[in-house]
Structures are given as structure tokens and as C-alpha cells.
Amino acid sequence: MEERLLTIKDLYVEYITDDARVFAVNGIDLAINKGETLGLVGETGAGKTTTALSIMRLLPEKVGLIKSGSIVLNGKDVTKASEADMRLLRGETVSMIFQDPMTSLNPVLTVGDQIAEVLELHKRHKNKADVEARVDEILKMVGLPPERKHDFPHQFSGGMKQRIVIAIALACEPLLLLADEPTTALDVTIQAQVLALMNELKQNLNTAMILITHDLGVVAQTCDRVAIMYAGEVIETGTVEQIFSGDEHHPYTVGLFESIPDLKKKTRRLHPIDGLMPDPTDLPTGCKFHTRCPHCMEICKTELPKPIEKDGHLIRCHLLEGGGRKAEGSETL
Amino acid sequence: MLKYIGKRLLLMIPVILGISFILFTIMDLTPGDPARVILGDFASQAEIDALREEMGLNDNFFVRYGRYIGNAVTGDLGNSYRSSAPVVEEIAARFPSTLKIALLAMLFAVLIGIPVGIISAVKQYSIADISSTMLALLFTSIPAFWLGLLLILLFSVRLRLLPAVGSDTWKHMLMPSISLAAAQMATIIRMTRSTMLEVIRQDYIRTAKAKGAAPRRVIFHHAIKNALLPVITTVGLSISNLLGGALIIENVFGISGLGTLMVNSVKSKDTPLLIGSVMFAAVVAGLVNLGVDVLYTYVDPRIKAQFVKKKK
Numbered sequence: 001m002e003e004r005l006l007t008i009k010d011l012y013v014e015y016i017t018d019d020a021r022v023f024a025v026n027g028i029d030l031a032i033n034k035g036e037t038l039g040l041v042g043e044t045g046a047g048k049t050t051t052a053l054s055i056m057r058l059l060p061e062k063v064g065l066i067k068s069g070s071i072v073l074n075g076k077d078v079t080k081a082s083e084a085d086m087r088l089l090r091g092e093t094v095s096m097i098f099q100d101p102m103t104s105l106n107p108v109l110t111v112g113d114q115i116a117e118v119l120e121l122h123k124r125h126k127n128k129a130d131v132e133a134r135v136d137e138i139l140k141m142v143g144l145p146p147e148r149k150h151d152f153p154h155q156f157s158g159g160m161k162q163r164i165v166i167a168i169a170l171a172c173e174p175l176l177l178l179a180d181e182p183t184t185a186l187d188v189t190i191q192a193q194v195l196a197l198m199n200e201l202k203q204n205l206n207t208a209m210i211l212i213t214h215d216l217g218v219v220a221q222t223c224d225r226v227a228i229m230y231a232g233e234v235i236e237t238g239t240v241e242q243i244f245s246g247d248e249h250h251p252y253t254v255g256l257f258e259s260i261p262d263l264k265k266k267t268r269r270l271h272p273i274d275g276l277m278p279d280p281t282d283l284p285t286g287c288k289f290h291t292r293c294p295h296c297m298e299i300c301k302t303e304l305p306k307p308i309e310k311d312g313h314l315i316r317c318h319l320l321e322g323g324g325r326k327a328e329g330s331e332t333l
Numbered sequence: 334m335l336k337y338i339g340k341r342l343l344l345m346i347p348v349i350l351g352i353s354f355i356l357f358t359i360m361d362l363t364p365g366d367p368a369r370v371i372l373g374d375f376a377s378q379a380e381i382d383a384l385r386e387e388m389g390l391n392d393n394f395f396v397r398y399g400r401y402i403g404n405a406v407t408g409d410l411g412n413s414y415r416s417s418a419p420v421v422e423e424i425a426a427r428f429p430s431t432l433k434i435a436l437l438a439m440l441f442a443v444l445i446g447i448p449v450g451i452i453s454a455v456k457q458y459s460i461a462d463i464s465s466t467m468l469a470l471l472f473t474s475i476p477a478f479w480l481g482l483l484l485i486l487l488f489s490v491r492l493r494l495l496p497a498v499g500s501d502t503w504k505h506m507l508m509p510s511i512s513l514a515a516a517q518m519a520t521i522i523r524m525t526r527s528t529m530l531e532v533i534r535q536d537y538i539r540t541a542k543a544k545g546a547a548p549r550r551v552i553f554h555h556a557i558k559n560a561l562l563p564v565i566t567t568v569g570l571s572i573s574n575l576l577g578g579a580l581i582i583e584n585v586f587g588i589s590g591l592g593t594l595m596v597n598s599v600k601s602k603d604t605p606l607l608i609g610s611v612m613f614a615a616v617v618a619g620l621v622n623l624g625v626d627v628l629y630t631y632v633d634p635r636i637k638a639q640f641v642k643k644k645k
Contacts, residue, residue: 058542091545098543103536108558108633117554118544152634168544 011069042229112149159190238313411605431590450525498587569625
């Protein structure tokens with residue numbers, strides 16, 4: 001039986017600023033087992049990064065607030081943990097790779113120091129020599145020559161910087177890696193290299209990963225399961241096979257796949273989903289997608305659909321109610 | 334690196350030439366005859382004419398300027414018209430007092446300005462932040478001479494703690510340097526606060542937090558070095574403000590420094606003394622700014638990379 005690593009239940013996150021309340025995450029449920037890769041897919045502003053930052057408890061201070069819900073990581077509820085406990089978890093149990101490697105590294109410290117820091121913070125090694133040896137080892141692991149540890153970030157290319165960021169994230173062999181669009185800022189050939197590297201390391205270290213992306217191709221290549229987010233809600237989750245080839249889908253998922261250009265078909269234009277994501281400060285009632293949904297019914301405008309599950313494939317849509325599937329509570333994932 | 338410093342020193346030459354030329358021209362255009370200044374009101378026209386001839390004052394403007402620069406290169410800045418002592422000696426006698434005040438003021442401004450700025454940024458919108466912002470606003474708005482007068486009123490007249498005039502002991506230095514420091518301190522507070530605020534929102538700060546670093550470590554290990562770069566520039570630029578400010582402050586506190594020397598030389602149309610002391614101040618400001626630029630390379634490896642070829 002696979003072991004559960006992370007369980008997010010009914011998580012609500014808001015950003016409160018002077019002029020608005022932004023409903024960033026609205027009651028999501030997610031679960032991930034040890035060693036598993038979950039793809040978190042959605043448009044910009046769907047709440048993917050906010051979800052990841054909530055797990056790290058690194059939401060912008062005084063602005064981003066976890067309103068309710070629980071995030072149980074390795075048996076510990078991080079929403080209730082003290083700041084000191086969180087510091088022990090960060091970098092050790094859970095670490096994060098950020099979107100832009102160009103700005104993720106401190107320009108005035110050598111990369112070796114930046115890798116060594118996470119080891120020192122978590123007291124992984126008794127003396128300086130052991131730390132240095134481990135730094136060399138990690139650099140080799142991500143495919144960089146160890147003698148470059150004395151160099152500063154500006155002396156590396158984007159792809160190399162992301163390798164260093166990955167090295168920092170994996171230095172303590174965390175149980176969970178949160179990768180927030182790790183390849184978006186890189187060019188395509190480097191993207192493939194970095195993804196391959198992450199996959200390989202993940203496998204070797206048996207690290208679970210939440211891969212945040214809007215690239216469905218990346219998801220197909222790397223993930224075991226997929227969760228599709230829209231306006232702060234998970235509207236469909238399932239295994240990669242269920243999402244990519246299952247016959248029942250949330251209309252938003254259908255739209256996402258239709259907007260990918262098909263090489264075999266001759267079309268003059270792309271097929272985007274009509275309309276824009278709803279304003280997160282003023283979300284519509286009922287199903288959040290009803291304003292853009294081609295199959296919108298009366299009930300969609302007023303009532304939030306319950307998740308409907310079949311073999312672990314979960315869809316939140318009124319269209320499927322009364323069909324072959326039975327509605328269930330949010331307990332099952 | 335040495336090559337860079339050499340280049341910068343060479344660049345100072347045209348600057349100093351420019352300053353001397355402008356000053357020389359202005360002094361030449363203003364009314365007043367140096368020969369009369371030297372000989373006094375009771376000298377006869379014949380005596381004055383003789384002296385003019387002797388000093389070469391009847392020569393063409395460019396000939397006189399060329400002669401002055403020629404002498405200056407050998408370290409001879411001429412003699413003061415008033416005291417007839419060499420200008421170099423006059424400056425050497427006066428500069429230490431000014432330097433002491435300016436350095437002490439700089440020390441106050443930096444040692445108070447930077448920590449206050451950092452606290453202000455880290456605890457944004459807190460009481461500490463609001464009061465430091467108000468303090469900074471107050472200090473930039475108060476003219477240095479007025480602050481000096483108020484300090485004299487309080488510490489010398491009322492409390493009788495500090496001497497009001499002179500420059501003999503460190504006690505004499507205290508009030509002038511504080512009045513001089515106030516405005517610079519305010520600038521440094523504002524500068525540190527704004528760059529620090531910018532830095533603590535950077536991605537690499539988030540990376541540091543994601544490693545599990547404590548807030549104190551994030552600030553001192555990751556943020557400060559990045560935030561100080563623009564502050565160092567400000568400090569470097571403030572040296573010219575301090576030298577300029579000393580001009581007024583020295584008069585308020587009756588200190589015989591470079592500032593009073595300049596003011597008096599203007600009053601008495603003592604051309605060699607004025608040009609000499611202004612050029613000297615310009616050289617000091619230039620050197621300090623060069624020092625600041627060199628300091629940069631120790632803080633930011635990216636700047637260092639521009640000057641230093643990679644070892645190995």
C-alpha cells in the first residue's frame with residue numbers, strides 16, 4: 001500500500017490588500033503519496049503557486065492568509081505549526097523550485113555557499129569538510145563540475161542556474177519537492193534537459209513532486225496524476241491516463257485540450273476557451289466556470305457542483321450528475 | 334583593478350583643469366585689483382603699477398592661466414595675497430579640522446542611518462518605521478546652520494555641556510558634526526529603507542526562506558549586501574555635500590577650517606587661495622568617490638567581474 005505524504009483538505013487562501021480581497025484558493029482537496037508526481041495544471045491566476053506557497057507557509061506576510069482547511073505533510077499540519085517548526089520543515093522535508101532561475105539565486109554569494117547553506121541550516125554534516133564534500137557531490141549530481149562552486153550566479157547560464165536551484169532544493173533529500181513552473185523561463189532544449197534531470201533525481205531519491213505548470217506536454221511526460229485548477233478550485237483530478245484519454249471530462253479540461261494545436265488537423269486558427277478567468281476579487285456564484293462554459297445550465301449559475309468520482313477520477317461538474325457517476329463528498333480523491 | 338584605478342585617476346585631471354579654469358575666469362572677471370589688495374589702500378599708483386608688472390598681472394589672460402597651471406603641477410599653488418604664506422601651507426593648516434568634522438559627521442550619518450533604515454524596512458508601517466520616516470523628513474527640512482544654532486542654544490547656553498566655538502577637543506567637534514550629519518543621515522535612512530524594501534521582495538530572499546533560514550539570517554546574510562550598493566553610492570556622493578556643508582557650519586561654530594578659508598578668500602579676493610582650496614576640495618571628493626567605486630567591487634561580484642580577469 002502506498003504511503004500518504006501530503007493531504008490538503010478544504011483549503012481556503014485569501015490575499016487581503018488595502019483595496020481588495022482576493023480569493024486565491026477556494027476549498028481545494030489534494031493528496032499525494034510518497035514518491036508520486038502530481039501535475040498541477042491551470043491558467044495564470046488559478047491558484048497553483050498560492051497552493052504551493054501555502055504548503056511552504058511562505059505566503060506574503062500579512063497579505064496572504066490561510067483562512068481555513070488543513071495541510072497535513074508527513075503527519076504534521078503545517079497550517080497549525082509554529083514558525084520555528086516550519087523552518088525545520090522548509091528545505092528538509094519540503095523544498096521548492098521557483099519559476100525564474102535568473103532571480104532565484106542571491107547575486108552576491110557563491111553558488112557553493114548557497115548550496116552549503118541549506119545543509120548547514122539543517123545540520124546535515126558535522127564539519128565544514130563534509131559539507132563541502134556534499135556540495136561537490138550534489139553539483140556532480142545535477143551535472144555541473146564541482147570546481148565551479150566558487151563562481152557567482154552571474155557566471156552561469158539560465159539552464160545551469162536552474163540546475164543549481166534544483167541542487168539547493170534536493171540537497172537535503174526532501175520528501176516533497178514543489179516545482180513551480182521550473183522550465184517556463186528556459187528555452188525549449190534546456191527545458192527537456194532540466195525535466196529529464198528532475199525526473200531522474202526524483203526517482204533516485206524517491207522524492208514526491210508537485211509539478212506546477214500550464215504545459216500539458218510536460219505533464220504527460222512526467223506526472224503520475226494530474227489536478228486541474230480553475231479559479232482557485234480543483235475541477236478535475238485523475239491519473240494521467242484518465243485526464244488525457246478518459247471519455248468524461250470537465251468542460252474546462254476539454255477546452256484546455258482543444259486549445260492545443262493538432263499537427264494532424266489543418267486549422268487556420270487556434271481554439272482558445274472563450275472569455276477570461278473570472279476576477280478573483282469578485283468570483284461568480286455556483287460553478288466558477290459557468291461564465292465561459294459552452295454547456296452552462298441554470299443550476300450551474302447558483303450551485304457549486306459536488307465532486308463526482310469514478311475509479312479515482314474526480315470531476316466537479318453538474319453535467320455529470322444523474323449520469324453513471326454518483327456524487328460523493330469531498331472526502332475521496 | 335590597478336589599471337581601472339589608474340584610468341579613474343587620469344580622468345580626474347580634466348575635471349580639475351575645468352574647475353580651475355572656471356574659477357580663474359570668474360576671479361578675473363570680478364572687479365578688484367590684486368595688487369591693491371596686497372599693498373593696501375594707501376599705496377600710490379606707481380607702487381601698484383610696479384607690483385602689477387612684477388606679478389605679471391598685465392599679461393594676457395591665457396598666459397597667466399598657463400603660468401598658474403604650470404606652477405600648480407609642480408605643487409606650487411602660489412602665495413596668498415593676504416598673508417603671503419604659500420597656499421599649500423594654508424590648506425594644510427586648515428584642512429585637518431574640516432576633515433575631522435566631515436568624517437565624524439559621516440560616521441554619525443552611516444552608523445545611525447543604515448541601521449535605522451534597515452529596521453524601518455523590515456518592520457514596514459510599524460511605529461518604528463513611521464517615526465524614522467518623520468525623523469528623516471525633519472532632518473532633510475532643517476537647514477544645517479539653523480540646527481547648529483539650536484544645538485548651541487541647548488547644549489552651550491542652557492545646559493552648558495559643550496563649547497560653542499572652536500575646534501580644539503572632541504567636544505568641540507560634536508555639535509558641528511551632528512548638525513552636518515543630520516541631512517545626510519536622513520538621506521541614508523530613506524535610501525537604505527527603499528533599497529532594503531526592494532531587496533526583501535526579491536526571489537532569492539524567498540529562496541533563502543524556503544531553505545529554512547530564520548528571518549535574522551535572511552536579513553543579515555542575504556539582504557544587507559544587496560541592499561547596501563545604492564547606499565554606498567549615496568554615502569560617496571554625500572562627501573561633497575559634507576565638504577560644502579562644512580563651509581557654513583564652520584562659520585556657525587567659528588572653526589578655522591577649509592570652509593572659512595574659502596569664504597574669507599572670496600571676501601578678500603585672494604585668488605590663489607580660493608582656487609587652491611576649491612581644487613583641493615574637488616580632489617578630495619574625487620578620491621572619495623573613486624574609493625567608493627573600488628569598495629563596490631568588494632560588495633558586488635558582478636561589478637568586480639568587469640574589472641578583474643578570471644584567475645586560473
